[in-house]
Amino acid sequence: MRFIRLTCVLCFLLLSACQRPVADGAIHFAIAQAPISLDPRYATDAASERVNRLIYQRLVAFDAQSKPVPGMATWQRLSPIHYRFTLQAGLPPFHHGRPVTAVDVVATYQSLLALKDSPHAAEYDNIQRVRLINPLVLDFELKAADSDFPARLMMGILPQDLIEQHHDFAHQPVGSGGFAFYAWQQQLTLQRVSDQQLVTLVEVKDPTVRVLKLMRGEVDLLQGDLPPELVQYLQKQAHLLVKTTKGTNFSYLGLNLQDPLLSQLRVRQAIMHAIDRQAIIKQVMVDQTRLAEVILPPEHYAGHAGLTHASYRPAFSKQLLQSAGITLPLKLVYKTSTDAQRVRLATILQAQMAKAGIDLEIRSLDWGTFFAEIKQGNFQLYGLTWVGVRTPEIYRQVFGSEWMPPQGFNRGRYVDAALDALLGAQDWLAITKRIHAQLPYIPLWYEGQVAVMQKNMSGYAPHADGNWDDLAMIQRSATIAHDAD
Amino acid sequence: MVRRFFQLFTVIFGVLVLTFLLIHLVPGDPVEVMLGESASLADRAALRAQLGLNQPLLSQFGHYVNQLAHGDLGQSIQTKMPIVDLFKTRYPASIQLALLAMVIGLLIGVPLGIYAALKAGQWQDLVVTLISVRLAAMPVFWLGPILMLVFAVWLGWLPVSGMGEPAAIMLPALTLGLGLSAILTRMTRTSLLEVLNEDFIRTARAKGLSERTVVMRHALRAALLPIVTIVGLQMGSLLAGTVITETIFSWDGVGRLLVDSIEKRDYPVTQACVLAVALSYVLINFATDMVYRFVDPRMRLARD
Numbered sequence A: 001m002r003f004i005r006l007t008c009v010l011c012f013l014l015l016s017a018c019q020r021p022v023a024d025g026a027i028h029f030a031i032a033q034a035p036i037s038l039d040p041r042y043a044t045d046a047a048s049e050r051v052n053r054l055i056y057q058r059l060v061a062f063d064a065q066s067k068p069v070p071g072m073a074t075w076q077r078l079s080p081i082h083y084r085f086t087l088q089a090g091l092p093p094f095h096h097g098r099p100v101t102a103v104d105v106v107a108t109y110q111s112l113l114a115l116k117d118s119p120h121a122a123e124y125d126n127i128q129r130v131r132l133i134n135p136l137v138l139d140f141e142l143k144a145a146d147s148d149f150p151a152r153l154m155m156g157i158l159p160q161d162l163i164e165q166h167h168d169f170a171h172q173p174v175g176s177g178g179f180a181f182y183a184w185q186q187q188l189t190l191q192r193v194s195d196q197q198l199v200t201l202v203e204v205k206d207p208t209v210r211v212l213k214l215m216r217g218e219v220d221l222l223q224g225d226l227p228p229e230l231v232q233y234l235q236k237q238a239h240l241l242v243k244t245t246k247g248t249n250f251s252y253l254g255l256n257l258q259d260p261l262l263s264q265l266r267v268r269q270a271i272m273h274a275i276d277r278q279a280i281i282k283q284v285m286v287d288q289t290r291l292a293e294v295i296l297p298p299e300h301y302a303g304h305a306g307l308t309h310a311s312y313r314p315a316f317s318k319q320l321l322q323s324a325g326i327t328l329p330l331k332l333v334y335k336t337s338t339d340a341q342r343v344r345l346a347t348i349l350q351a352q353m354a355k356a357g358i359d360l361e362i363r364s365l366d367w368g369t370f371f372a373e374i375k376q377g378n379f380q381l382y383g384l385t386w387v388g389v390r391t392p393e394i395y396r397q398v399f400g401s402e403w404m405p406p407q408g409f410n411r412g413r414y415v416d417a418a419l420d421a422l423l424g425a426q427d428w429l430a431i432t433k434r435i436h437a438q439l440p441y442i443p444l445w446y447e448g449q450v451a452v453m454q455k456n457m458s459g460y461a462p463h464a465d466g467n468w469d470d471l472a473m474i475q476r477s478a479t480i481a482h483d484a485d
Numbered sequence B: 001m002v003r004r005f006f007q008l009f010t011v012i013f014g015v016l017v018l019t020f021l022l023i024h025l026v027p028g029d030p031v032e033v034m035l036g037e038s039a040s041l042a043d044r045a046a047l048r049a050q051l052g053l054n055q056p057l058l059s060q061f062g063h064y065v066n067q068l069a070h071g072d073l074g075q076s077i078q079t080k081m082p083i084v085d086l087f088k089t090r091y092p093a094s095i096q097l098a099l100l101a102m103v104i105g106l107l108i109g110v111p112l113g114i115y116a117a118l119k120a121g122q123w124q125d126l127v128v129t130l131i132s133v134r135l136a137a138m139p140v141f142w143l144g145p146i147l148m149l150v151f152a153v154w155l156g157w158l159p160v161s162g163m164g165e166p167a168a169i170m171l172p173a174l175t176l177g178l179g180l181s182a183i184l185t186r187m188t189r190t191s192l193l194e195v196l197n198e199d200f201i202r203t204a205r206a207k208g209l210s211e212r213t214v215v216m217r218h219a220l221r222a223a224l225l226p227i228v229t230i231v232g233l234q235m236g237s238l239l240a241g242t243v244i245t246e247t248i249f250s251w252d253g254v255g256r257l258l259v260d261s262i263e264k265r266d267y268p269v270t271q272a273c274v275l276a277v278a279l280s281y282v283l284i285n286f287a288t289d290m291v292y293r294f295v296d297p298r299m300r301l302a303r304d
Helices: A002-017 A046-055 A102-114 A160-164 A207-216 A228-235 A265-273 A277-284 A314-323 A340-354 A367-375 A393-399 A417-425 A428-438 B002-025 B030-035 B041-050 B057-069 B083-118 B123-137 B140-154 B166-196 B199-206 B211-239 B243-248 B254-263 B267-295 B297-303
Strands: A027-031 A060-062 A068-070 A073-079 A082-087 A127-134 A137-142 A179-184 A188-192 A198-203 A221-223 A240-245 A250-255 A330-337 A358-365 A381-386 A441-446 A449-454
Touching (some): A046 A179, A082 A102, A102 A137, A207 A228, A207 A449, A228 A240, A265 A441, A340 A358, A367 B030, B002 B057, B083 B243, B243 B254, B254 B267
Parallel strands (some): A027 A198
Antiparallel strands (some): A073 A082, A188 A198, A240 A449
């Protein structure tokens, strides 16, 4: 009897705790990874970068072709090593009320140059001096000529008074962007400056759980990091809206070019022809994923639309390997992270390559170990994605022979004098052709971007690089929106 | 008691040494994570010196132990927050979840185990056995989403995940508690069956005591010892942080903190988490020993 009574009490407590999702007026956005630092001088992870774009303004922005265009300021090149920036009129003030002036820009970049533990310090290493001309104008003086310099000025601008006070921007950011910091405990809440709308970013690592939260109405929106089968499931839900767009984030197979096998072009070509990219895109990638040939997509100003796609020809791959004097099967080790989608892709690659006489061994490692091994050159093949690349400078950093780790991104240790010469001349068309022909990377695809939201949400669409800029426009309406595209 | 404290100290010190060595031996270090690949060698060296990572391992370990001896767990390399502050929110969350999971496990597991033992060999025993084996075999990464689907999405009773509402603890606790209840059911059944065949139970029945009194007052108490052992061990692992459950349910406990810190090579946080986990285990074991003495008077006599 006592047990029954106890059970009844427990059931009562359980049911009394039951409730529908709380309607607090905020727009709830489920994200796979919470931002780590909201100080733009320290932020490197994608989530922090995306949030910082909302909180802070930057000197430059980018057009559809990724060319730098005026953001907070216009600029003039006074000489190859001297740039002058003039702030635009009518800039919104900082969230703590102070107006934005060139003093803040100077203070931001000077503080960055003084920091020894900032991951961005090296990017601005070429700056000799940042000089205030007047409250609206400032000059950047460089150590060496850099025609792409304006495109590098993507750092969010911080208020000078708070920089001097060593304010904790990482956890209590103050910027002048469209969103002001509101609270950050278990979830990050931002407030839209224009209408005080609250937007809450909720970290939910598991994609299935993110989808369940959306289904129940606990969140209003989610974007990216969803396996295609979940996207297909969501597309069938009447109360949800799925929007997709082409992406620009480049997925590839990295090769260790110091490996005696992989240093041979014919082996690299054999791997290229051993992968049925079209089938993978069709079966296991989200809509609007497209084939990639080089890091920058064709629509980029340094892109190349005329590069031919390598087709899936396992028999030809075998021939290439045999002509390179390799006894089949060719044994290769492929390293990847423990991410479920990455492991799944690895198993598909393994099955496809087997038909071409390549015996691919998969080693799945935790992220820290995996990335450390890649940087140390302790690999044969690995899979990764370049996210948010804006400038063609990436080709120099990734394939330039002077950019070997530990001080550069040339993880495959690629050395090509001809490419180095082209990189020096900044002939992007010739560079992309050379990379496409030499295959220091095996290009895979630009993954499509997907956002899923409740049908009463409007004004939001995913962007090619996965940014969350449309949070500035998202609205919840009482009636269901019909702006599906 | 002195011997127990000496053992406790030895275990903790061993854990400290092992954790320190292991985390420094795996590839990758926090400087690489913080500065990225484009940083100059000089900047890397400067940051390494600033963090004390350029010192010999022995010196780093000495500094760490000295810091601990002064009650200072240090600060996170990545977030720059004091680790004590991180623990202030994370540890209570893990304790809450562990306690509720244990209560659920006990409330379901022990009565079902008793019932199965009393109906041993009958169809009810078979049903209970089937259920408990199924529950024990279900991985939490599968059971968790199924419970979410049923209780949150279909029935709408509970939140899917998160820590924003008091009711949010129910599903992760249920996920852990159901698995635990399966183990407890099996253990209670087996243990009770053994005791029910003992002479003193036959004597109790012969004295004319009711079956309820025989089972609840005589048999169950004698059968409790292995159950207490399991409860102690399980409580230790629950307090250690249940990484998968915490991740699935976005529950900010110690388990998630530990995994995040390992990924980011945040040495001080990893070390502090492992230390906390080890302490939890040792203290729970200590408490379990105390409970043994209470449950079984023979132990008290033996030690006295």
